Amino acid sequence: MSGGSDDGSSAGRIVVRGVPVAPGLAVGAALFHDEVDIDVPVRALTPEDVPGELRRLSNALRVAKRQLQEVEQSIGKEVGRRDARIFSVQQLLLDDPALRRDLRKTIEERLLNAEVAVHDAVAAWSERLANVPAGDPVADLRDVGRRLLRQLAGQAKRRPPPASKSGEKQVLVTRELLPSDTAALDRSQLAAIVTASGGGASHAAILARALGIPAVTDVDVANLPARGGAWIVDGTRGEVLLNPSPADLERAREAAAEFERLRDELAVHTRGFARTADDVAIELLVNVENFTGLPEELIDDLSGVGLYRTEFLFMASSSFPTEQQQYEHYRHAAERLGQREITFRTIDVGGDKPLPYFRLPSKPNPVLGWRGLRLSLQWPDMFYTQLRALLRASAHGRVRILVPMVTMVEEFRRVRAILTEVQGDLRREGLPFDEAVPLGAMVEVPAIALAARSLASEADFLSVGTNDLSQYALATDRNNARVAELYQPLHPGVISLVRHVIRGAAEAGTPVSVCGEMAGEPDSALLLLGCGLRSFSMSPYLLPVVRRLFANVTLAQAEAVAAQALELSTVAEIRQLLHRLVVEVAPELATLLPASPS
Known part of the structure; x- marks a missing residue:
């Protein structure tokens, strides 16, 4: 202060x-x-009390789930189903068999009331999930716990803040x-x-x-x-x-x-490729997990989808989706884009994105363990099913397949071999698919970033996930407040890694894009443009800001500022340099940008 x-x-x-x-x-x-915290009364039960207490718990679970469905529907009308899906996650928590088993166990075996069962289960599960480095599982648990306790206490709704007089x-x-x-x-x-x-x-x-x-x-x-x-x-x-x-x-x-005026104005300028002030074409793509909640005019104007996160289909399901369910989901997305390209990333769960119906061993560093492609290669039934569904969907649009968390070229070769095997199965079954569907690799691990030239020679395209790449390169959990200041994608070392990937891909003649937050943040987007990147994939709501920036800057300006940035030693110096040019060429964006460090 x-x-x-x-x-x-x-x-x-x-x-x-x-x-x-x-x-x-x-x-x-x-x-x-x-x-005000809800009181948790402690009552000892007799065996005769247990059936009635279980009914109290069951009723609270049922009402809480109905409330969450109503909240999801209401919020979805305002912000779209993508962000409202937070409440789908909470519904899955309520349905989790292991959580329900723990709740019943307290009532049946410890002979304690439902309030204690909820309190103790939330506390125990919060401790187990405390090391999950991203997402918000502990807060979701507390939220669900509060909702259940209010139901058990007969309080239908939370106490709202008082209105302004x-x-x-x-x-x-x-x-x-x-x-x-x-x-x-x-x-x-x-x-x-x-x-x-x-x-x-x-x-x-x-x-x-x-x-x-x-x-x-x-x-x-x-x-x-x-x-x-x-x-x-x-x-x-x-x-x-x-x-x-x-x-x-x-x-x-x-x-x-x-701020409000400019945000509304920029939102209507999304059509076609972006072009720099000296008329260099720049591909601007979007990152999505579905098209629900996006305005129809925005979808119609998109150049393509650079990252379609398929894991959200799995996270929104109560069990593994079948091949047919996946095929219909992917086909619908591909048909919605017509002849525009859509890049489906294969399932990227584990680490910070657990599935409630697929329990992974608890490890101290889950993001360094069994996740992404590592999980897919060791769980072949799941991977084969998804690849079959994606290949079948490729008959209905311009589909690309992207695999996450690649660490070694050998892993990518295994994926290529599996894909070839699945293609052979579909041919024998007489099922149509795109014989030339491109297969790409995400660059998120520093070691494979350094070996980008070799990976680019094997892959049809590369996509740089700068969020995880920065996190791994900086040995910093970006969601841990104690070390959040160290998570700096504009660190000179991170910039060098990303530039190395861009150059390696160019040498191999392989297309490359960036799909992490750096692509949509104006300061870093300017830097990436100057480092040779020509394909950016970002949140749909950041796209108009980056488009406006690129329209106001020449390629020569971007290359010059990137060269200067690579000579600097600190994040503050780099950000100040980039920010100064952004505000100079597009002063109208100043209110949308973080302050430059002094």
Whole structure:
């Protein structure tokens, strides 16, 4: 927390710095709120009490699941089914046989009431999942646990924050915001959110971004002064301004209005290939897990899909989807794009993306273990089924197949051999497929990035997953708040790795794209353009911003700034250099970008 005034007119002005999780700027009155913990009564049962207690538990589970279905449907209408699927994950938790077994065991064997069963199960499972490095399983468990306890206590709904009497929008200040809390908020009265915990990958943060609510986390909310007056929350820079001056407020309100105007304006400019100011064509693709929730006009305008995450089909199912179910899903996606290319990544679960119906051994470092392609090669029935479905779908569109987490060229050769075998099976069965379907490899492991030239000689295309590549290269869990500052994709070493992959692919004459967050973040996108990248795949909602940037910069400018960046030693120097050019060539994007480091 830092204090001070820029212009001498705001005595007591306090700037609180946290971690930005949802962009935007907002002004509102602070509302301190924390849900009161639900009491957990402890009652000893007799054997005769057990059937009735099991019925209480069963009824609470049934009602909680129905509520989650209603929340998912309601939120899906606002933000699309993709982000609302958070509540599908919670429904799967409620249906998990192992969790239900633990709940019944407390009642049947320990002869304790359902409230204790829920409390103890959530505590035990939270401890088991504490080392899962990404996603939000512990928060989902707590959310589900609260919902069950409210049902058992006869409380139909959570206690909402009180409404503003003045009609002024509010800045909600709370210790933690779980997904159901976020979904239940009255957005008409909400300006922004400030929390003590919950990183950028948390489900509550994902919902806040989808709903357009600026949010900052990692703030010591317990020690914030509960004083009156407006607060300014900058979810792009991760700052909260208390006791702002009149000038601060005027600037903030103008910037907030400009942010909304520009975001709406850019959203309509998505058609066709991007072109630099000197008319160099740049391929802009999107990352999706389905097309639900995307505006039809956006889908119609897409150049193609650079990353279709097939694991979300598996995560949304209660058991492994059959070949026919997968085929119909992939065929529908391919037909929706017509003659545009769609790249399906084979299932990438394990590590940070567990399947509730497929239990993997618990390991200290799951992201370094049995996940991605490693899992597929050791679980051939699942892999063969998916490859058959994908090949069959290739008869209905321009399908490419991408395998994740490749570590060695030998692994990729095994995949090629398996694909050839599956193609032979389909021919013998008389099932149509694209005989020339391209097979690509994701570059996420530093060792294979260094061997990119060799991998590119074997693969039909490469796709660089900069999120995991950065995480592995920096030995830093990007979702761990204690080391989050070390997760810097613009680290000189990470930049060198990515450039090495781009050059290796070019030498082999193999197409290469980047599908990680670097592709959609303007500063790093500019750098990648200058390093020779010509294909970028990103979130659909980042595409118009990158398109606008590229339209305003020449290739010579991008190459020059990339060469300068590669000579610098620190992340701050590199980001400042890139940010300066971005703001210079496209000043209208300034309100959408994080602040340049000083």
